[in-house]
Amino acid sequence: MTSSLPPDVAAARIRVGDAYRSLGHAIVGHQASAQELDDLADLLCERTGAIRSGEQRVRSIERPSGDWGPAPLDGEEMFSFDERPISGRAAPYGLGVRIVRDGDEVVGHVTLDSAHEGAPGRSHGGIVSALFDDVYGFVLTILAQPAFTGTLTIRYEQGVPIHRPLECRVRLDRREGRKLLMSGELSGVGADGAPMVFTRSTAVFIAIDEAAFGASARP
Numbered sequence: 001m002t003s004s005l006p007p008d009v010a011a012a013r014i015r016v017g018d019a020y021r022s023l024g025h026a027i028v029g030h031q032a033s034a035q036e037l038d039d040l041a042d043l044l045c046e047r048t049g050a051i052r053s054g055e056q057r058v059r060s061i062e063r064p065s066g067d068w069g070p071a072p073l074d075g076e077e078m079f080s081f082d083e084r085p086i087s088g089r090a091a092p093y094g095l096g097v098r099i100v101r102d103g104d105e106v107v108g109h110v111t112l113d114s115a116h117e118g119a120p121g122r123s124h125g126g127i128v129s130a131l132f133d134d135v136y137g138f139v140l141t142i143l144a145q146p147a148f149t150g151t152l153t154i155r156y157e158q159g160v161p162i163h164r165p166l167e168c169r170v171r172l173d174r175r176e177g178r179k180l181l182m183s184g185e186l187s188g189v190g191a192d193g194a195p196m197v198f199t200r201s202t203a204v205f206i207a208i209d210e211a212a213f214g215a216s217a218r219p
Contacts, residue, residue: 004062010090013082017090021115029114059083068210071142072101078138086134095131097168099138106142108135108168112160122159128186129154132201135168136182140205143172147180147205158198164188166198180205 005013027037059081072078078099082090087097087108095116098109108131118124133152140147160166170184182203190196 010082013090017082017088017092017094018096020092021094021096024115025113027115028117068141068144068146071144074101074103076101078106078141080137080141084134086130087138095127097131097135099135101138101142102169104142105169105171106135106138108138108170109165110168111165112162114162117162119159121162123162125154125156128156128160128199131168131186132170132184132199132203136170136184136203136205139170139172139180139182143180145180145207146210147207149203150179150206151202151204153202155200156198157200158190158196160186160198161188161191170201178207180207 027040032040078101080088082088085091085093086095087099088094095110095112100107100109110131112123112127116123116127118127129152132154133149136149136152166186166188168184168186170182173181173183175181182205184201184203185197186199186201187195187197
């Protein structure tokens with residue numbers, strides 16, 4: 001994984017992403033006065049304007065190599081580009097997922113928080129779907145195989161809790177030509193303290209040539 005960003009800038013972006021996510025959960029999950037919220041909105045608008053005055057970023061220039069280098073070793077933490085929407089360390093709308101390789105499987109460790117709530121005390125279903133789609137992508141990193149999501153199926157067996165550690169575990173089941181057929185589960189501990197599978201998923205990814213990955217995004 002390579003990037004043209006200076007290390008101090010990359011590290012600062014990770015800090016901002018974490019702070020942004022924490023702010024979102026704080027706003028959704030806690031009471032605040034109108035004055036506090038107005039002051040915060042003014043500050044954010046001011047800083048947003050300053051940052052927007054900077055040069056436009058182009059990911060295909062900053063990080064042209066993708067994730068198709070040597071596969072991470074078993075047990076290693078896995079990373080992609082830092083603004084990857086769900087698992088990126090600098091992603092302002094990310095879930096704060098920690099991704100680890102476990103043999104031929106990928107495990108995403110996550111605790112969903114206040115801003116992810118749909119029904120009271122439960123995650124919004126779209127958050128769970130996005131989590132699976134992102135974690136499946138790291139199977140491609142192990143395979144060193146660029147591909148895009150063709151079909152994503154989610155079966156919600158139980159309400160997915162917030163504020164409770166969860167494990168999203170996925171793997172490649174088989175290949176059929178360009179089709180990569182995968183499956184996975186989102187599990188954790190139920191209200192009674194017993195292990196529980198909250199959601200099951202299957203997916204079909206369509207493999208493409210590495211040379212074609214990101215080609216349409218290049219200026």
